[in-house]
Amino acid sequence: MAKKTPLQIVKDEFGSKAALAEKVIGVLDRPEDEEEAQAFEHGVKTMSNTKLLRLWNAHQLVSSKFGSKAELVDAITKARFKGGNEDYARKLGTFTLPKLLDVARQHNLIKISELTR
Numbered sequence: 683m684a685k686k687t688p689l690q691i692v693k694d695e696f697g698s699k700a701a702l703a704e705k706v707i708g709v710l711d712r713p714e715d716e717e718e719a720q721a722f723e724h725g726v727k728t729m730s731n732t733k734l735l736r737l738w739n740a741h742q743l744v745s746s747k748f749g750s751k752a753e754l755v756d757a758i759t760k761a762r763f764k765g766g767n768e769d770y771a772r773k774l775g776t777f778t779l780p781k782l783l784d785v786a787r788q789h790n791l792i793k794i795s796e797l798t799r
Contacts (some may be wrong), residue, residue: 710722741779751775
C-alpha cells in the first residue's frame, strides 16, 4: 500500500485542514496583542498540511512522553548539566517544540523513530 499524502492523513484523522488548524492554534502560544493574534491565526490556518501535522505530532509526543514543554526543558537541562543550569533552561524555553524535540534526541531522551511517526 502506498504511503498516504499529508492531505489524506489530515482528512482521515481530523476531517479537514480547518479542524487541524484549530487544534494546532489551541496548543501554540498565542500573541497577546489582538492584531498579532489575528495575524498568527491566519498564518496557522494557511500553513501547509505537512507543517500542521508536524506541529500537532510534536505536541502529542511532548504531552505523552514528558507532560509539558516545561518538563521537557527540565529533562534536557538535567541531561546536559547534572546540577541544572537556569540560563540554559531559560534559553531552551524560547525554542519551538520541534526544535526542543531535536535537542532531546541529541541527548538520547527520545529515539528518531518517535520523531518520524
